[in-house]
Amino acid sequence: MTYRNQFDKELEELKISLIHMGDMVIKHINEGFQSFLSLDSSLAQSIIEKDKLVNEQEYKIEKECMRIILREQPVAKDLRLITAVLKMITDLERIGDHAADISKMTIFMENTHHHFETKQAGLITKACAKMISQALESFVNNDIELAYEVIREDDIVDNYFEEIKNAVANAIRSSSIDADYALYLMMVAKYLERIGDHAVNIAEWVIFSITGEHKKLNPI
Template identity: 40%
Template sequence: MRSKFDEQLKSLNEEMIRMSSMIENAIKEAIEALLKQDVTKARQIMENDDYIDQEQKRIENICFQLLIQQQPVAKDLRNITAAMKMVTDMERIGDHAADISELTVVLSDVPYQVKIDNIKDMAKESIDMLKQAVTAYVDSDMKMAREVIEHDDVVDELFCKVKSDLIDVMQNNTAYEEHAADLLMVNKYLERIGDHATNIAEWVIFSLDDKGIKKS
């Protein structure tokens, strides 16, 4: 019986990695579409969000089967609970990739008047946080999970810098005010992705030690 349970847990880990990979790719392509003002790619990312939603349901079904068909001990129960909470944050990250793509369509008609390198850097840092958070879950690596939480400061610093740059543009170039406001929303979505990655890392710690971080 335990061997079957372990096999299902392995399947859960594989699907978690799969969903993480799908989301990482969505963010990368969303930012690439944003930088190149590629409307076709942006629309494709928006359509592909349905596949991420389907993967979330697949993982939730595995978790439910583990809870219903097996008799998980406390540690296993924390692990399954954490996975169910994590995929909610992961699905929201996928939504934000679609949100960014939706704004890309809006932003496509006017050349950018500011450097958006920091936005690109924010995306990279957020993707790295997500990847490490899911790896920490699969590898039961509490140290890596804590590093993800600490790394959120890097994303927050970039968020503040981009926000400051865009507000400066809005104050000094009224013709570009609406465009800059849309980029502020992109900035906010990336900051939220970092927050979701932090949430995932906190659930990893919970799965390994229920006294590590108390989640609501």
């Protein structure tokens, strides 16, 4: 195996590790939201505890990136790719934190009386998971158009968030929602909206890895 082939193999393994981390946080988001809907405190607690696995994966990837940089001294596109990975794992770790935060809302809600549902909460969760998956897919395939599509999809997440806010506000005015539950639901929606922002960050770093330009389209 030539030096270049070995180096390419290391970069591919780095991508695989990143995808694994992404799959972990997507699973935690979906399970965290499910725990909230069903008030399943056992599931919520398990997600909170599993957040350490996301942190461990971040450390593992960061360590591997630094090893490659020190040993291979990559330049140009190779260096951009590794830099992008280092940035993306930070966003994935924050997404994992938000999944744990959603699960904490489930535990806080144990003594509330909830009977209010909004379909937008489920839709925003699916939209966020899709954005993360597509952002990572765009990285693996060097698909800049898909990365830009992820950035555009953040508008959908923002719209769902606004719809949830309006629905909760109307329910509060009509006294058809428990006050504590309204607060926790809004916090969950905000965590999901932030997850969408982190997915945009990942897409921005994909674009950087391909073009060498990092245009900040997100305030995070």
